[in-house]
Amino acid sequence: MNFKVDRGLLPVKIHFFFFFAALGPLLPQMNVFGRQLGVSPGVMGLVTAVLPLLWAAAKPIFGYVVDFWPNHRKLVFMLLIATMSGSYCGLWFLPMPEEPSIPEPLLESIYPLNDTIYLKKYEKSDDLIDRFNCHWNCTTDKKFIVYLSNATYINTMYIDGVVTNTTCSLLHMDLDSVREGDVTCIPGSDCNLLCYEETIGLLNESARNMSSLKTGLDVSDDVIKMADVEVEGSFYLTVTFWAFVILMCLGTVAFNVANCIGDAVCFDVLGSDRGSRYGSQRAWGTVGYGVTALLGGWLVDVYSGTYKDFTPAFIIAIVATAVDLTSCRALTLPSLSSPDDAGKALRDVLKIPRVVVFIVFAVVAGTFDSFIIYYMFWFLEELAEQTGSMAQIKLIEGVVVAAESFIGELLFFFFSGKIIKKWGYGTTMTFALFCYGLRMVMISLIQHPWHLVFIESIMQGPTYALCYSTIVGYAAHVAPEGYSATVQGIVAGMDDGVGFALGSLVGGQLYSRLGGRGAFRLLSVVAVLAAGTHAFLFNSVTKRAAAHKERQPTSLEEGEKMLAMQSDAIYRDTVVPIDDKTHS
Structure with missing residues (x-):
């Protein structure tokens, strides 16, 4: 070719x-x-x-x-x-x-529990307990915030707010009894409590996803949106x-x-x-x-x-x-x-x-x-x-x-x-x-x-x-x-x-x-x-x-009107300039 x-x-x-x-x-x-x-x-x-x-x-x-x-x-x-x-x-x-920077992987600890858990309201004067972000390894429920002591076995959990007979269900446990204002709960069988300190979780989670902060700290959508607008602005x-x-x-x-x-x-x-x-x-x-x-x-x-x-x-x-x-x-x-x-x-x-x-x-x-x-x-x-x-x-x-x-x-x-x-x-x-x-x-x-x-x-x-x-x-x-x-x-x-x-x-x-x-x-x-x-x-x-x-046969097609018209006649008009040589 x-x-x-x-x-x-x-x-x-x-x-x-x-x-x-x-x-x-x-x-x-x-x-x-x-x-x-x-x-x-x-x-x-x-x-x-x-x-x-x-x-x-x-x-x-x-x-x-x-x-x-x-x-x-x-x-x-x-x-x-x-x-x-x-x-x-x-x-x-x-x-x-x-x-x-890629955040360090979050390490969770397993906290052994007694058969029954007492629930009490957290008092800020108590310096022997720390704030933790926890969840159960046997469920897919969301995480929750509790305060725990450093004891070998956990028999008491402290929470923010008032303790009622519905608090056990909020923490994904079964209600055991309510006596004289004290509420006791029963953890699920074969369930372990996995927790990490909330201060560590804040740093890691904020680097990964702002929405997880909302879960852990109860931050409203309006606050998050205001922060985003301020950064973008x-x-x-x-x-x-x-x-x-x-x-x-x-x-x-x-x-x-x-x-x-x-x-x-x-x-x-x-x-x-x-x-x-x-x-x-x-x-x-x-x-x-x-x-x-x-x-x-x-x-x-x-x-x-x-x-x-x-x-x-x-x-x-x-x-x-x-x-x-x-x-x-x-x-x-x-x-x-x-x-x-x-x-x-x-x-x-x-x-x-x-x-x-x-x-x-x-x-x-x-x-x-x-x-x-x-x-x-x-x-x-x-x-x-x-x-x-x-x-x-x-x-x-x-x-x-x-x-x-x-x-x-x-x-x-x-x-x-x-x-x-x-x-x-x-x-x-x-x-x-x-x-x-x-x-x-x-x-x-x-x-x-x-x-x-x-x-x-x-x-x-x-x-x-x-x-x-x-x-x-x-x-x-x-x-x-x-x-x-x-x-x-x-x-x-x-x-x-x-x-x-x-x-x-x-x-x-x-x-x-x-x-x-x-x-x-x-x-x-x-x-x-x-x-x-x-x-x-x-x-x-x-x-x-x-x-x-069809009504106007002499009209030109679109595009043709922009083209120069050329005659097919054998003899075309010729214009000859008049000068001295023409008369010679």
Whole structure:
């Protein structure tokens, strides 16, 4: 087989590979990086909800600038790439919280009991007894607080509060008798009392779980919540938190604008006759993203302990960015003229009903993408904590991204042109929305972090890769001449701008209220409903447009009105300039 490489498209392939290679070890980790800093899911949702609004405004603005000053496209493009990597790598210098020390294992002592136990009220004047946290080894009942002496056999327990005839049952013993105010209890047969001093228990239990303090010390929920708010409030006023927010904003906005302009540049290089080859160029970005995500995740796990050190990820990003900027200098962009119709053709396109419906559901798709991108790994790390897989979590996340890239995205990016050509943009979009619903319900069912690898390897392609190719392809299809970057900016700004903002804000609140499983299941139902609604609306406006065309045969099809009309006549009008040579 003769394998031929188009040398003219080689710089485009190299750019896509190293542009996304710089993002592979960092972009999937942004939210969990914030989680390690101490950011809660709700606050992260608010932060990531603001970001898409910023790049939703920046994309059309930069696209318009690039379209009206096409000679400066390459410079603007390279500056955005440098800003992106510089901001993300600036997170390298943020101080991470110290890794919490692992509490010493709690040692319990067995206290021998007499056949009957006297219960008395604890008096603070008695210095010969100590406070203990105890439970019975023969039951699964909760622990309780008692005061015991250092006698060889325990025949008396002291408690806080008044002793009544129901106190025995509170301590999980049977009532024996009540005589002259003295209450005696009978312990369960073959039961041993296991206790540790309460002062030791306080230190160990507070390090493990705040809720256990509530059991031992009868601390109310309001007190715990007030303590949490005070700790969180002080963190959100620190320089570390705001530096994280600012750097994440700059890097993410620059990435999204550069990605959008990169798509427009790719379509400019391909030209109208080779536009269907966009997916095979973009697939190289998928390869780069998968390689560095896997490599970075593995190196971070090797390089660090329970608290992850992202130094290897930052180094990979810096090297990939340097190569990407070098490849961008080699890009040969076609000469384009600035549009001179003051945006009339652009406004006409945005009034077409099918275009409006498509853009609205691009926002819906962006909402699902946003929630998956920002909260899938958050859910995965919580699952890793429950299953004892935290030591391998960055490797697992790297394998997930690699599976997404090498199996799902690579396949669907390469064949997206053929799928869209056969099904059309509307049907392809409906299929992608339905697959989002299937993907999210499958994520909600996993019981171990490794299970996500199989799901993402299958579902990333028909959701993200196919949906993204459909959106950028449709934007290029309807863009008037001279407005390629502007239309890409508008459509992409609605998809991963407004859509990402909704996904971050609503997703963060859903995650806080319903948990990971509940939020994924609810959004999966919304995705299936969105697929059905899109199919109905897109078909309705398409039939209406076809009926309108039959009534007005001279009207032009959507997209054709933006193309220059060429006559098939043999003899065409010729305009000859009049000068001295014409009369000679």
